[in-house]
Amino acid sequence: MEGGTCVDYFQRNAAADPLHILVQIADALHYLHSREPPIIHGFVRASSVLVSVTDVAYLGNFDFQPLQDPERNFDDSRLDDAGRWTAPEQGISRHHSTKTDVFAFAMLAYELYSGCIPYYDIPERALPQGTMSVWETIATNGRPRRPQHLSLSDDLWALIEHCWDQTPAARPSMRTVAQDLRNLLYVRSSDNRLTSS
Known part of the structure; x- marks a missing residue:
């Protein structure tokens, strides 16, 4: 896509507020989860999102194998790479x-x-010195x-924390x-309209 991935988009537009992109990604995931049976994306991260030159986000990089064979688990060969999400x-x-997917969405929001992958300062696997791995x-x-981003409000940070709750049942639905x-x-x-008038 001409605009590139979400990573490319925010590298070119460092001052852009990610909220409008997050809304579009959340809508796409909600749509997938509301299908019968629900479609699980399974690989939600910034590099899976393409953004057009008109600022429209498209969620890609699916693993459709479970739709063809629901008894089989997702492609686990990508799991090590995706461990941070x-x-x-x-x-x-x-x-x-x-x-x-909700948990991964929270990591994508982070x-x-x-501007960093989740746990960028932690090794994927445990080191001999006893350093904890990402999984641990x-x-x-x-x-x-919490990142120091000017447009990251307390309410939005609280929602992100809710989405990455340790207990799956405690996480909200993508609809919510x-x-x-x-x-x-x-x-x-x-608020922007009030301050500009």
Whole structure:
């Protein structure tokens, strides 16, 4: 796509507010999760999102194998690479669900607001010196620190934290996430109109 990935987009537009892109990604995931049966994306991250030159986000990089063979698990060959976006329950069962997509969405939101991959300062695997790996950090409820981004509000950060809750059942649905993000975008737009008038 002419605009490139989400990573490319925010490298070119460092001052851009990621909220409008997050709303579009949340809407796309909600659409997938509302299908019968639900479609699990399984690989949500900034490099899976393409952004057009007109600022429209497209969610790609699916693994459609489960639709062809629902009894088979997702392609686990990509799991090591995706570990930084992967929910804690997947370290045990490698089971994907709508709630694992919600967890990955929170990591994607962190990625957009920080400009870094999740756990950028932690090795993928444990080091001999006893340094914790990404998996050990996620399994023990370790989460990235809040990025210092001017447009990252307290309400949005609270939503991100809710999405990466350690317990899958405690995470909101993507429908709820999309609604909450849309409300935050509306409030931000209203505030901008008030300050410019």
